[in-house]
Amino acid sequence: MHIALLRRDGGIVLQPFDGEPRAVSEADLPGVVAELELQHPRWVWDDTTHWYPGLLASGVRVERCVDLRLSHAIIRNSALTAGSRIAASSLSSWDRATVGTVAAEPDDALFDFDVQVELEPEDVVAEFALQQEAIAGSAESARLGLLLAAESAGSLVAAEMQFAGLPWRADLHDALLENYLGPRAEPGERPNKLSAVLHVLRAELESPNLNPDSPPELLKALGVAGVMAKSTRSWELKKITHPAIAPLLEYKKLARLLSANGWHWLDTNVSNGRFHPEYVPGGVVTGRWASTGGGGALQLPKKVRSAVVADPGWKLVVADASQLEPRILAALSGDRGMAEAGAGQDLYAGIVASGAVATRDQAKVAMLGAMYGATTGESGRLMPTLARAYPAAIALVEEAARAGERGEVVTTRLGRSSPRPGAAWRQSQSDAYGENSTEEHASRARGQARSWGRFTRNFVVQGSAAEWALCWMANLRNALAGLGGGAWLTDSAHMVFFMHDEIVVHCPTDQAAAVENAIRQAAADAGRLLFGQLPVEFPVTVATVDDYGQAK
DNA sequence: TCGTGTCGCGCC
DNA sequence: AAAGGGCGCGACACGA
Numbered sequence: 021m022h023i024a025l026l027r028r029d030g031g032i033v034l035q036p037f038d039g040e041p042r043a044v045s046e047a048d049l050p051g052v053v054a055e056l057e058l059q060h061p062r063w064v065w066d067d068t069t070h071w072y073p074g075l076l077a078s079g080v081r082v083e084r085c086v087d088l089r090l091s092h093a094i095i096r097n098s099a100l101t102a103g104s105r106i107a108a109s110s111l112s113s114w115d116r117a118t119v120g121t122v123a124a125e126p127d128d129a130l131f132d133f134d135v136q137v138e139l140e141p142e143d144v145v146a147e148f149a150l151q152q153e154a155i156a157g158s159a160e161s162a163r164l165g166l167l168l169a170a171e172s173a174g175s176l177v178a179a180e181m182q183f184a185g186l187p188w189r190a191d192l193h194d195a196l197l198e199n200y201l202g203p204r205a206e207p208g209e210r211p212n213k214l215s216a217v218l219h220v221l222r223a224e225l226e227s228p229n230l231n232p233d234s235p236p237e238l239l240k241a242l243g244v245a246g247v248m249a250k251s252t253r254s255w256e257l258k259k260i261t262h263p264a265i266a267p268l269l270e271y272k273k274l275a276r277l278l279s280a281n282g283w284h285w286l287d288t289n290v291s292n293g294r295f296h297p298e299y300v301p302g303g304v305v306t307g308r309w310a311s312t313g314g315g316g317a318l319q320l321p322k323k324v325r326s327a328v329v330a331d332p333g334w335k336l337v338v339a340d341a342s343q344l345e346p347r348i349l350a351a352l353s354g355d356r357g358m359a360e361a362g363a364g365q366d367l368y369a370g371i372v373a374s375g376a377v378a379t380r381d382q383a384k385v386a387m388l389g390a391m392y393g394a395t396t397g398e399s400g401r402l403m404p405t406l407a408r409a410y411p412a413a414i415a416l417v418e419e420a421a422r423a424g425e426r427g428e429v430v431t432t433r434l435g436r437s438s439p440r441p442g443a444a445w446r447q448s449q450s451d452a453y454g455e456n457s458t459e460e461h462a463s464r465a466r467g468q469a470r471s472w473g474r475f476t477r478n479f480v481v482q483g484s485a486a487e488w489a490l491c492w493m494a495n496l497r498n499a500l501a502g503l504g505g506g507a508w509l510t511d512s513a514h515m516v517f518f519m520h521d522e523i524v525v526h527c528p529t530d531q532a533a534a535v536e537n538a539i540r541q542a543a544a545d546a547g548r549l550l551f552g553q554l555p556v557e558f559p560v561t562v563a564t565v566d567d568y569g570q571a572k
Numbered sequence: 573t574c575g576t577g578t579c580g581c582g583c584c
Numbered sequence: 585a586a587a588g589g590g591c592g593c594g595a596c597a598c599g600a
Contacts, residue, residue, distance in 0.1 A: 234596060235579055279594055316592060319583040392588035478589035520584045
């Protein structure tokens with residue numbers, strides 16, 4: 021059963037697809053939805069973020085939905101639905117949040133979204149019909165259908181995680197900051213341990229007023245002191261021997277902690293013992309989630325994770341998909357050798373055992389290089405070796421790169437396609453072949469082509485890995501709901517954090533073992549959903565802990 | 573004083 | 585070990 025949920029004339033309308041519309045007041049909505057949930061409908065709505073936070077706040081969960089906006093973005097852009105009416109349609113309010121990535125001509129004037137478009141009820145119903153038509157008309161309707169279901173399930177997970185929040189001990193975070201930086205200082209002042217390091221740094225550089233937070237100023241001061249760095253990046257500075265380098269690196273580390281996850285972050289992001297990150301499903305072109313709102317959820321530094329502590333009587337179950345992207349590549353390409361290398365727990369160790377490279381570090385560097393398109397350094401040098409050992413896997417990323425260099429689109433396992441390069445890119449490619457082309461034109465065009473190729477090379481792997489993670493989460497969400505047996509979201513095991521290939525579940529201690537099993541099962545099922553019976557394993561490292569810092 | 577661009581760095 | 589993909593954010597620089 022599908023029920024459309026939409027707003028009209030300031031009111032709310034429920035439109036069952038096989039029944040009569042029904043007007044509902046704002047106040048009655050949670051009760052009505054809760055009652056209808058007993059029939060396990062799939063709610064069809066414009067945007068999960070418009071509906072679900074309010075329902076959760078009223079104590080109501082839904083099992084299934086269709087997020088038309090997220091689905092529209094995928095269908096609009098996918099090579100698998102290129103012949104659909106949605107793909108052919110002009111930009112509309114359905115493209116609102118994704119205009120930057122889906123515009124057919126990204127460099128052309130952007131659609132004017134200042135105009136508020138009120139969605140008529142039939143728009144929701146009509147859009148859903150167009151989407152169903154696009155899926156049915158695709159040569160890969162099963163994969164695409166799975167992708168859209170997973171994307172919508174992800175939107176529910178995101179809303180639920182934001183609602184529940186990540187358990188956060190502000191007192192422990194404060195103690196941690198004090199340990200690194202010294203007691204909290206007045207606004208505009210540096211805490212004393214940071215000042216002390218700055219003092220040493222200024223002395224070493226004989227620059228008593230240096231502000232190391234300013235890269236140009238710092239570069240100048242380094243130059244005066246005889247340090248010929250060409251940037252102030254830490255990894256660049258590490259190669260230099262000079263007495264100022266150690267305090268400088270220490271200063272940078274501490275200053276970073278203070279500005280990114282210091283007391284100000286704590287004040288603005290943690291309340292009532294919870295951090296409520298704002299996830300943006302589909303926020304990255306590859307289909308990965310993004311985060312927004314200042315919390316920086318997807319950049320949560322390892323240093324502060326010890327402040328994430330389970331409630332008394334509860335545990336955190338932390339799960340990490342091991343070497344996810346190389347395993348995805350092995351599965352995408354059907355590379356038997358790489359599948360075998362990953363048949364143990366550690367894919368990189370398996371690569372070493374196969375004799376392709378000498379050390380685990382080399383295996384990792386080589387694989388990352390293959391997926392990112394490294395050309396120089398050790399990573400670049402290992403590429404031919406890797407290509408001999410795993411020809412199918414390397415051929416897949418090489419072909420993706422060549423496609424990008426030609427300006428073509430590449431597509432993930434389930435059907436998310438890369439954006440087309442912009443007008444400027446295409447112009448510079450055609451300039452390189454024009455009559456007035458210079459060697460400089462040609463060289464710039466080659467550079468841009470290779471750059472876009474590195475993007476498409478990575479897109480297929482990163483995007484397919486994001487699809488695996490979505491299926492993992494969606495499977496786990498169902499399993500946890502089953503474990504809860506009707507308990508409210510935050511009274512039983514529930515997801516509280518997600519970071520690309522890592523999930524954290526907060527649960528009563530006596531549920532921890534069942535949660536661990538559910539996580540492993542959900543991962544295995546995700547592998548089968550994407551790749552059927554291919555012999556590629558997706559092991560997860562699972563740890564039940566009291567605080568996130570203890571995990572790995 | 574504001575908005576925009578760049579740098580540097582945290583995460584995967 | 586090296587600087588190849590994807591992000592968001594804070595601080596600074598700069599011009600309007």
